[in-house]
Amino acid sequence: MLAFWIVYVLTRPLGTSLGDLLSQAGKDGGLGLGTTVTSALFLGAIVALVVYLSVTHKDFIPEPDEAGRAM
Numbered sequence: 001m002l003a004f005w006i007v008y009v010l011t012r013p014l015g016t017s018l019g020d021l022l023s024q025a026g027k028d029g030g031l032g033l034g035t036t037v038t039s040a041l042f043l044g045a046i047v048a049l050v051v052y053l054s055v056t057h058k059d060f061i062p063e064p065d066e067a068g069r070a071m
Contacts, residue, residue, distance in 0.1 A: 019038055019042070022038040022041065023035050023037075023038040
């Protein structure tokens with residue numbers, strides 16, 4: 001639980017800053033994409049990561065067999 005909160009507290013400002021950079025108008029220092037496009041980009045990135053991990057199983061940790069070897 002501690003690891004979750006540490007990661008949450010450390011990454012939340014990064015996500016907020018990136019979201020602001022993408023959505024804010026150019027005169028305010030952003031790229032001016034707007035909130036809808038920014039949300040679609042974030043959704044697309046999340047879906048792409050989930051599909052990638054589902055297809056490649058890169059996040060899978062094999063369970064050891066009876067002899068202690070990874071299967």
